[in-house]
Amino acid sequence: MDNWGRPLRKVVIVGGGAAGWMSAAALSAVLKPPYEIRLVESDEIGIIGVGEATIPPIRLFNSLARIEEADFLKATQGTFKLGIEFVNWGRQGERYFHGFGGIGREKLWPVDFSHYWLRMRALGRALPLDAYAICNMAARAGRFMLPRPEMQNSPLNAINYAYHFDASLYAQALRRIGEARGVRRTEGKVVNALLHEQPGPRQGQLRAVQMEGGELIEGDLFLDCSGFQALLIEKALATGHEDWSHWLPCDRAVAVPSEPAGPLLPYTRSTAHRAGWQWRIPLQHRVGNGHVYASSHVGDDEAADVLLRHLDGRPLAEPRVIKFRTGIRRQAWNRNVVAIGLAAGFIEPLESTALHLIQMGIGDLIERFPHAGFDALEIAEYNQRSRARYESVRDFIILHYHLNKRDDSAFWQACAAMDIPGTLRRRMQLYESSGRLLYGDGDEFREPSWLEVMEGQNQRPRAWLPLVELQDADDTAAYLKSVSDTIAKCVAVMPEHEAFVRRYCAAAPMD
Template sequence: MSAAPIRKIVIVGGGTAGWMAAAALSRIIGELPDLSITLVESEAIGTVGVGEATIPQIIGFNRLLGIDENEFVRETHATYKLGIEFVDWLRLGHSYVHPFGTYGLDMLGIEFQHFWLRGVGLGEAAPLDAYSISAMAGKAGRMERPRPDQPNSPLSKLSYAFQFDAARYARFLRRRAEAQGVVRVEGRVVDVERNGENGHVAAVLLENGKRLAGELFLDCSGFRSLLLGQTLGVGFTDWSKWLPCDRAIAVPCTLGGDHEPLTRSTARPAGWQWRIPLQHRIGNGHVYSSSHMEEQEALDLLLANLDGEPLAEPNRLRFLAGHREKLWEKNVVALGLAGGFLEPLESTAIHLVQSGIARLMALFPTNAFADAERDRFNRESVRDYVDIRDFLVLHYKATERDDSEFWRYCRTLEPPAGLADKLAMFESSGRVIREHNELFTETSWLSVMAGQGVKPQGFHPVALLLDDEETRRRLGHIRQVVADTVSRMPTQDQFLERNGSRMDRSERAVA
């Protein structure tokens, strides 16, 4: 006989993670009989709220929630994002774009990069960016939605994400979640009550004396990891030997500089600086290693490299790269920072929340809380973290920089096994292997390996079936078609105006 269904879900913590979970659960399973979803948060407890850049998977999440894209962009003061520009990562003065979408065209049954690599050997000097509609449009400040109805156009290969105000996104989702029946409770959790027989969390107790009982608890309490870490004692797997940055300082500033639909990451002597242009301001932050730079120096460096005037006091964060050994223990599932942290170099924080929610929905438990579902959730969640970790380490490991102690440490790192295998394959033959449908595609791995200066010794022999002249002709044609298409695209500002996505101008330059 089936165990009883879950009737009471309690989400501890708001912010982006909490309200993403509340909006998704109420949308997907909110009609189940007698189900209640309660979210408890305290206005007195701030949220980290610096993760403003996303990757294309968020489009699917928003569609699942029935969100109108133009309304979402307008309400969250969002801009579009066609990729991430990496400046000074390979060496000072060098830059490249990790684009969303693909490069060029696959030909003769093999991937495009093999023809590009052959072209490099023939003296074709154009960078890989020139073959990507997303990279070239991003650098030109232009935006258009993909056109799958035009399969012969580079626009059919374009992909995009968003850059938005995380606090506004949380409020946007809160309105939707509450309209779908989620009950928000204001209060600070001061104690946790556990079941004496099975150790499950039975209730959380608030400062005002209120008791919130539940059957399934979602820990969205941020770095505190109040339920999973503090209460249930789930340990933390520390990856700081591979990812030594452990501090961040974030500060928004007024609009200035270019307005490209790209997130920018600029390498610094002991870490890197992010730049995320929104409609009303620019989000900025400096991620650094406290073993290699003092806080005041890190702050001074950040403030000296803003495109506008600061709009708020700097927000200082401390963290360790890694994850909880289990993200689901007993009747507690952790989402967001409560489950782990990987620096926002590739804008994966919101995706990890999204993937955790999707996995929970696929493996949603009964009151029996069977081991099979919980174990699979944990295996797949940890694998997500490992895959992203390896991709992040690539940026640090593959570099020519040796101008600081930090970069000398990073370039001599012994890479994790999965990254070592990918590097060996690419260096041997230009092949990019994507394992188990992992998050980052072949395009992503290719862009960063090539952008960070990893040089293959060869390429697929089928690329030799085109003679030298035909290889050059085809590569030149692809570059020209991409450039011509970009020239006809609207600017991002024109695109926002055309779609009614522009925020109220009176709100510009307001944090």
């Protein structure tokens, strides 16, 4: 019998990490009965328990899933994030900021602000890029406030932000939301996956997962959120994996929480080390730290030692090593299984993009939520979008590694010398020749992000767009000065991040 056009009913999510519970929270906000959502997770296996920094679109996800901001931050010991400070990435001793807001003002003149800045810098009449970006200046001053959309002409309406939060508390908070909306949770281990074997339109699709105790959980659509296990998309359907480790050689992280130290900073810090880098993520109750490294260049003990030596507070646990493999599933959606989260692919956390890719995967699925016939064209289009997103994030992360000017280790020299994807090469060449940055379909980061990393890591263009020369140099200098002066004044009236968090979303102390 043909299933074409018939609604499917049973959605089964395998896995209860961030991917599983984000999917459950978002789907349960959209799907009403007779749709049923069931989630299977194993307490014994547990979740990966890292994934604490995000990028601004997470706010859209929260509003789609109807999650209230202050409550959510209280429940997850959350803080605000205005961007990432990169230390020792260009050359040792250098630092730069990748902030979330735009740079300069909305276009007053024909071309983008960055070209006026490039020209003025060449004339020695510009401040560093940060001075023209409210998020960067606020972060450097340790200040934060919510944007003021009603202040049309003020940089205060351009504050763009994301969150830091405790990954385990996040999954728990989402679980409460999902269960309150009717998601049925089953605890236990999946030991097998059964396919439809009868000839017909469902042949080869997943029919059910089998629990350790023997129970069969049947479904029409399965979300594989089982993490690196990839239980359904790979173990059951053998979809295939595309390895990207020749571009992104880090394959392990060692993580440890530490006591809070110093003021509560509204940004993540990424400090490059000899064969990788270290994250510092400030939460209300602790600081999350981790050292991402290439095991071909540094051993686990040395990596843990480097991490511990660079903490700024006392460690609160033993360091924990996490292995990972960089790359994507050849198809995120195969037959009636959609992989979300680590099961779909993984790119290291340098720009905090994994939860974002989860969110986009769920959004893309909701947009084309299937009927029981599973339209092959829709599936192909989903897979193509998913690949474009991962590839654009991949290129952005490779840029950080490739553009380094460090000469202190074989690791960094190999990154600088490596062959890069053609898509990234073209982008870098365009910037070098004309100061222009591309913004393409599937790009998860806009021009200001690319600009900040290129400039922060000493990539200088040979030219800027000629139309900027039409503007008188003194007028241009005055324009830039007005932008930086206004931003400085705005930052001066913003509250300290710590005070803001205490007033807006202070969490109860942890036991």
